[in-house]
Amino acid sequence: MSSEATNRPSQKLSRRGLRLTGIAVVTILVVTVVIGLIARATQAKSLKTWTQEQAVPTVAVVMPEPGKSGPVLDLPGQLQAYTRAPIYAQVSGYLKAWKTDIGTPVKAGELLGEISTPELDQQLQQTRADLASAKANADLAAVTAKRWQAMLVSDSVAQQDVDQRTADYTAKLAQMKAAQANVDRLEAAKAFARIVAPFDGVVTARDTDVGALINAGGGTGPELFVVSDIHKLRVYVQVPQRYGPSIRPGSSAVLTVPEYAGREFHAQVVALSNAVNATSGTTLVQLQVDNGGNQLMPGAYAHVRFDLPVDAAALRVPASSLIFDNAGLRVATLGTGGKVAFRKVSILFDYGKTVEIGSGLGADDRVIDSPPDGLKDGDAVKIATEDTMAKPHEKA
Structure with a gap:
């Protein structure tokens, strides 16, 4: 009797332990599954948020700046004697x-x-x-x-x-x-x-020699001699119509010739034709350069550089901000609400890395530099910060 009574409680205890163990295991499994589901949902949400963030392009914004110096106009010129007879x-x-x-x-x-x-x-x-x-x-x-x-x-x-x-x-x-x-x-x-x-x-x-037959006549016969006064020289330059109003009598220019590399001669505008050649679209400008040392030769070719005055209304932007497509020449600006707004512009002068805008842009407009492909009017964009711009460099 005593041995049977002893075995019965032990069997009850083992069954209870197994039940508790099973409940614990099931609980752990349920918790694990719940945690996994929560983690997966959180990860999916993060991935969705990241994807949405990546779908909004990040752009660099620059402000148009007024020009500190005027454009430089480099044109070919022809040297002529001050007086030639x-x-x-x-x-x-x-x-x-x-x-x-x-x-x-x-x-x-x-x-x-x-x-x-x-x-x-x-x-x-x-x-x-x-x-x-x-x-x-x-x-x-x-x-x-x-x-x-x-x-x-x-x-x-x-x-x-x-x-x-x-x-x-x-x-x-x-x-x-x-x-x-x-x-x-x-x-x-x-x-x-x-x-x-x-x-x-x-x-x-x-253009004559001893014994040559000479026929009298003004401009009909050959020239016997040509005498030129070269203590000063006249320089003739064909200036494009666009820049004609910027060049006035008294304006200065710098003259260079191939035979004196690196040397500059200073010339001054003395006269303008005040007319545009219908064939070339240029106006004739006459300059005068001192030739006291007789170093410059009449008839020679020269480069003439004009430093044009600064246009107070003109604004400069990076050349990389320009967009040229079937819609014409445009720049992308950042409008209200961080939305893209395209502006049609015209270029006054190209400086290489920067361009001078003549119309279509205001001093307060925020211009997108190097706009990404596929950018459309009204698209949302993010402005790149210094940290954002540094990330690609850090990854590299």
Whole structure:
């Protein structure tokens, strides 16, 4: 009896322990499953939040800035002598001699060459002989008229005869003056046989030689010599119509030429054509540069740099902020509520890394730099902070 009573309580205890153990295991399993479900839900929510955050692009925003200095306009120019005179022959003949060659400095009136004029010399001799004959006839007519006037006092001759002798003297005197004028004309022409420099300068061309046949004529015949005054030079530049109003007489420019690399010459605007060439769309600007050392040569090519004035209304933005597509040239700005707003703009000047905007943008507009592809009007964006911008660098 005692052994059976002892076994019964132990069996009851073991069954109870097993039940408690089972309940504990089930509870643990349930808790584990619940924790797993909660963790998965939390992770899914976090992933959804992260995905939504990543769907909103992060952009860098810059503010338009006024220009601190004006644009630089670099244009090709042509150097010309301050004064250039092509020398043509005014009498025909043969070149007897030339006295100066190219590159020779000359003074005003200095002899450049001489023309032999045998035909003109013969004409001059003939006109001088005609003048002598006319003078003799005039002298004889004067004496005759004087005598007839003296005889008129004594009523020895008629008044009609005196008038005829006086008229003959007047005609002979006119013939003598005509002959004198003809001599003076040919002597003046003979003086042109001496070719002289019209002003102080340099002989920049000689297109004749001894024995060459010379034909008289202004711009029709060949140039015998060219004398140029190069103590100052004129510089001619074709300026685009857009920048014409920015360049006025008195404006300064910097001149560079290939033969003096790194050296600058200072020029000044002296005149403008005040007209636009319909073919090229440019206006002609004339500058003047000092050439006291005769280092610059007329006819040479030069680079002319204009430092244009600052446009107070113009704003500068990074060139990377520009968008050019089928909608035209635009920039993306950050509008109200962090939404994208596109603005159509026009460029005044391109500085490379930055551009000067002429219209379409205000000083208070926030411009998106390097806008991502696919950005549309009204899209929401986030502004990148310094920490955000540093993250890619830290990961790298």
